[in-house]
Amino acid sequence: MSSWFEKHLPKIVLAPSFIAIILFVYGFIAWTAWVSFTKSRLMPKYDIVGFIQYDRLFDSPRWDVAINNLFIFGFLFILISMFLGLIIAIFLDQKIRIEGALRTIYLYPMALSLIVTGTAWKWMLNPGLGLEAVIKNLGFNNFTFDWLINPDFAIYTVVIAGVWQASGFVMALFLAGLRSVDQEIIKAAQVDGVPTVKIYTAIIIPSMTPVFLSAFIVLAHLAIKSFDLVIALTGGGPGYATDLPATYMYTMAFSRGDIGQAASSAIIMMIVVFSVVVPYLYSELRNKNDQ
Amino acid sequence: MFKKLAVAAVATTFSLSASISYAGPKAEVLHWWTSGGEAKSVAVLQKEFSENGGTWTDMPVAGGGGDAAMTALRARVLSGNAPAAVQLKGPSIQEWYEEGALADISDVANKNNWSKVLPESIAGHMKCEGKWCAAPVNVHRIDWIWANASVLSSNGLSMPKTWEEFNATAKALQAKGIIPLAHGGQAWQDATVFEAVALGIGGANFFHDAFVKLDKKALQSDTMIKVFDQMRIMRGFVDKNFSGRDWNLATAMVMNGEAAFQIMGDWAKGEFLAAGKVPGKDFLCSSTPGEGFLYNVDSFAMFKVKGNERQEGQKLLAKLVVGKNFQKVFNLNKGSIPARTDVSLGEFDHCAHVSAADMNASSVGGTLLPSYAHGMALRGAQAGAITDTVTAHFNSNMSSKEAVAMLVKAIDNSK
Numbered sequence: 001m002s003s004w005f006e007k008h009l010p011k012i013v014l015a016p017s018f019i020a021i022i023l024f025v026y027g028f029i030a031w032t033a034w035v036s037f038t039k040s041r042l043m044p045k046y047d048i049v050g051f052i053q054y055d056r057l058f059d060s061p062r063w064d065v066a067i068n069n070l071f072i073f074g075f076l077f078i079l080i081s082m083f084l085g086l087i088i089a090i091f092l093d094q095k096i097r098i099e100g101a102l103r104t105i106y107l108y109p110m111a112l113s114l115i116v117t118g119t120a121w122k123w124m125l126n127p128g129l130g131l132e133a134v135i136k137n138l139g140f141n142n143f144t145f146d147w148l149i150n151p152d153f154a155i156y157t158v159v160i161a162g163v164w165q166a167s168g169f170v171m172a173l174f175l176a177g178l179r180s181v182d183q184e185i186i187k188a189a190q191v192d193g194v195p196t197v198k199i200y201t202a203i204i205i206p207s208m209t210p211v212f213l214s215a216f217i218v219l220a221h222l223a224i225k226s227f228d229l230v231i232a233l234t235g236g237g238p239g240y241a242t243d244l245p246a247t248y249m250y251t252m253a254f255s256r257g258d259i260g261q262a263a264s265s266a267i268i269m270m271i272v273v274f275s276v277v278v279p280y281l282y283s284e285l286r287n288k289n290d291q
Numbered sequence: 292m293f294k295k296l297a298v299a300a301v302a303t304t305f306s307l308s309a310s311i312s313y314a315g316p317k318a319e320v321l322h323w324w325t326s327g328g329e330a331k332s333v334a335v336l337q338k339e340f341s342e343n344g345g346t347w348t349d350m351p352v353a354g355g356g357g358d359a360a361m362t363a364l365r366a367r368v369l370s371g372n373a374p375a376a377v378q379l380k381g382p383s384i385q386e387w388y389e390e391g392a393l394a395d396i397s398d399v400a401n402k403n404n405w406s407k408v409l410p411e412s413i414a415g416h417m418k419c420e421g422k423w424c425a426a427p428v429n430v431h432r433i434d435w436i437w438a439n440a441s442v443l444s445s446n447g448l449s450m451p452k453t454w455e456e457f458n459a460t461a462k463a464l465q466a467k468g469i470i471p472l473a474h475g476g477q478a479w480q481d482a483t484v485f486e487a488v489a490l491g492i493g494g495a496n497f498f499h500d501a502f503v504k505l506d507k508k509a510l511q512s513d514t515m516i517k518v519f520d521q522m523r524i525m526r527g528f529v530d531k532n533f534s535g536r537d538w539n540l541a542t543a544m545v546m547n548g549e550a551a552f553q554i555m556g557d558w559a560k561g562e563f564l565a566a567g568k569v570p571g572k573d574f575l576c577s578s579t580p581g582e583g584f585l586y587n588v589d590s591f592a593m594f595k596v597k598g599n600e601r602q603e604g605q606k607l608l609a610k611l612v613v614g615k616n617f618q619k620v621f622n623l624n625k626g627s628i629p630a631r632t633d634v635s636l637g638e639f640d641h642c643a644h645v646s647a648a649d650m651n652a653s654s655v656g657g658t659l660l661p662s663y664a665h666g667m668a669l670r671g672a673q674a675g676a677i678t679d680t681v682t683a684h685f686n687s688n689m690s691s692k693e694a695v696a697m698l699v700k701a702i703d704n705s706k
Contacts, residue, residue, distance in 0.1 A: 041386070041670075041672070042365075042383075042386050042387070042390060042671075043365065043368070043369070043390050056704050056705075059700070059704045060701070060704055061679070061683070061697065061700075061701070062679050062683075122535070126532060127531055127532055128530075128531065128532035129532075146531065148534065149476070149531065149532065149533070149534035149535075151686050151687050234534075234535060235477065235535050236478075237476060237477065237478070237534055237535055237682075237686070238476055238534045238535075238682075238686040239478070239481075239682040239683045239685065239686035239687065240478070240679060240682060240683065241686065241687075251675070254358040254359075254361065254362055255358050255671065255675070256671035256672050256674075256675040257361070257383070257386065257670070257671040257672065258671065258672045258675075258705075261672075
């Protein structure tokens, strides 16, 4: 009896969370997929009618805007955050004196909620209150910086706030990566008289590929599910110029009583996430098998 | 022995259940009236309800203009335990009826003569397939234009009677460095201005065809193009920082003379009054240019509940909500006017008198119309499709023709 118990203890302990995940994650993914094939409006219905919700979704100009914004925001957000994070990490890695304090300062934005970030940037970017007003008061009357209220540029303000929030975190990832590079190789290169820039571009950065991958995955899923930042910063506006798939889904599900649309947009979002994460998982698992 | 015990046990259970089965009328009420004046107004109803022997269970769910409350409601209905009364309005009442969730309160309505004391088109919203299923609380008017009295008089201007006059007045103000139109760039505010313009330019029949019947001819008409043209002109009267501004901040701009006009429902009056401004003296109210009256009626929809005391409570609540006393006190607090037409308006202000007189006149003239922007005329998906187009046009350089084409497509897509 007791040996049976000992043998099965790990499974028994894991079972509740396993069941919970099966039900509440995968079960509800399946439920959402089902509902996305129905004509559900205010309440879920379960008669499958085909791809009607997806037709509506791809016909909707608002969804077009949301998907375009996702690509603009995702691309710039990931690229700039990684670039800034790497640069800051390399500068901090130069054995400077108050590195600890600087590191904390750069990492600190990550401790803020995105709602706080969004609200603070909303005030800073507001042409009548923030940056533009300050510089105009200094006497530069022609200065304009009205991206926040310009439908063509508003999405870039979301990028600015997102980068401000996330690049410190990326810096921490890269800093850890830089520190884990074998110092012997670097010393050998220095002895050979290789210039510092070359050491970074030819030795250190290539050896940090796994860190780049992790940073990319973390940033990519932040970008795809990003919701609170947009809500706080622009409220999806002007008009719906800064809608993202997540805010679109929220509007359909909770303001418009259009559960079918919300479900189909959620499924599309999930497909986008999978298309990023699955190749990563695949490469990770394959590497392990190789070893 | 065993038998005796069993009998005793059964008997005790019965007597216990009998003694707790009727504890007076009970009602659980789901609403999102949680801000100062609104909370006070609900407290009035709560007090009246308990004075009539009822037990009130309050279920306030704040946030998202009712979105959060609707989410809570969905969960409650799905679990088979709906609240007795829910703050709902417009076609969403009928939508819930179609889900089979609403109760029939016709006996209360008939006993209290609701069909005589309520305007016909408002009563229509309270009925589900001819049976009464909801009780109206108030009537908000949407097509109001509010103005700062001293800004107008010091510039020798008056309230505009037509949209041409409005444009001329606004240009004169702009030349003097005053923002003509205080506006907040949120989709629902864009839609509010849009429907006032549409009613003014197109008239009541056009409005009814386009935004109640979704008639394609009206939606594609030249009149609709003119409406979007006027919206483009209005865009020029708005200050630079309007994006995302809350409506009450826009009202404050009118109050302190920074801006001259605001087009907004009569909850804006509450802001003026709360700041100690006097209607007719500090600020002016009039309907937006053109005929008609756009209403936004808050109401309680009555959901199917189980148990005698709950059904009793629901009926008592329905009776009190449409009762004269509650209609008066609630609306004095909220800035709207009573839904029933036989409440004395002695204590109401000048703007409320205008509103009530216009409501009665337009009810007779057939120009009493539901507001589309505030969810009275259309279901969520269709109203949302129109609002998407309106706000996309207002916040870009889209031409009126493009906007009309987009509108027709969006409505098709939402059906």
